[in-house]
Amino acid sequence: MEKYLNRSSIKKFTGKKMIDKDVELLSKIINNSPTSENHQLFSAIIIRNQKTLDWISRKNWNQSHIKNAAAFVLFVADRYRLTKINENNNIKKNQKTIYFDSLKAIIDATIACAYTMNAAIEMGYGTSMVGGIQSYGDEINKKLNIPKNAYSILGLSIGEISVKNKFKPKVNKVFNEIYNKKKSYKDFIQYDKDTYKEFIKRKKNGIIEEINNASDPKKHFLESDPYVKCSKYLEKIIKNK
Numbered sequence: 001m002e003k004y005l006n007r008s009s010i011k012k013f014t015g016k017k018m019i020d021k022d023v024e025l026l027s028k029i030i031n032n033s034p035t036s037e038n039h040q041l042f043s044a045i046i047i048r049n050q051k052t053l054d055w056i057s058r059k060n061w062n063q064s065h066i067k068n069a070a071a072f073v074l075f076v077a078d079r080y081r082l083t084k085i086n087e088n089n090n091i092k093k094n095q096k097t098i099y100f101d102s103l104k105a106i107i108d109a110t111i112a113c114a115y116t117m118n119a120a121i122e123m124g125y126g127t128s129m130v131g132g133i134q135s136y137g138d139e140i141n142k143k144l145n146i147p148k149n150a151y152s153i154l155g156l157s158i159g160e161i162s163v164k165n166k167f168k169p170k171v172n173k174v175f176n177e178i179y180n181k182k183k184s185y186k187d188f189i190q191y192d193k194d195t196y197k198e199f200i201k202r203k204k205n206g207i208i209e210e211i212n213n214a215s216d217p218k219k220h221f222l223e224s225d226p227y228v229k230c231s232k233y234l235e236k237i238i239k240n241k
């Protein structure tokens with residue numbers, strides 16, 4: 001349990017690539033991730049090719065944990081198989097359930113990512129989730145041959161740990177029996193202050209981290225901002241455009 005109690009995202013890996021045996025084991029585990037209605041609405045692409053890792057890293061603000069990962073797993077919200085089988089059986093797309101189906105695929109892929117993260121941790125690796133891929137989703141889908149009705153949604157850097165990140169402050173998000181609004185908000189205010197202090201310290205120590213506590217003044221987003229790009233990409237998936 002210590003591995004889970006002390007887990008933090010790892011950003012510094014040695015660069016050593018994952019051996020085939022571990023890839024085979026992880027593949028079996030990923031295939032066993034639960035799926036909504038058993039519709040199997042996700043896929044995963046395990047990437048060890050250095051050129052591909054370098055490309056993803058460059059696109060992801062040069063984040064080094066991607067290029068130095070033992071493997072990078074790309075999770076895909078994947079309605080390709082189901083859509084195709086429905087087309088072949090002349091079952092018309094149901095417009096009424098389009099959001100439900102899309103979100104089911106996103107949820108399946110996200111759960112698979114968390115399932116894989118835990119398995120990788122058990123295997124002794126460090127991990128970092130990568131949502132940044134959504135800001136260049138169309139490009140990565142094209143590069144990796146991802147079909148229509150399938151969309152990459154989340155990545156996972158898995159690597160041999162070189163430097164372990166310090167544990168970040170955490171806020172309580174668990175309630176017993178019934179939600180406690182007052183405590184929820186009060187704890188978050190304290191958490192926000194602790195987070196701010198921690199990030200200031202990290203910045204001073206040269207550990208480059210964004211000071212991204214929740215009460216920071218709202219940014220004015222430009223069309224070119226990654227967050228705007230992520231939002232547009234997610235809208236496209238949900239609306240099945």
Ligand SMILES: Cc1cc2nc3c(=O)[nH]c(=O)nc-3n(C[C@H](O)[C@H](O)[C@H](O)COP(=O)(O)O)c2cc1C
Pocket residue numbers: 007008009010063128129130131132133154165168
């Ligand atoms: C959905 C999701 C997307 C994330 N995307 C990125 C990312 O693109 N790059 C990155 O370095 N970390 C990413 N992270 C890691 C978070 O920044 C990290 O989990 C958070 O700061 C809490 O730190 P901890 O994991 O050490 O507890 C992501 C995490 C989640 C859950």
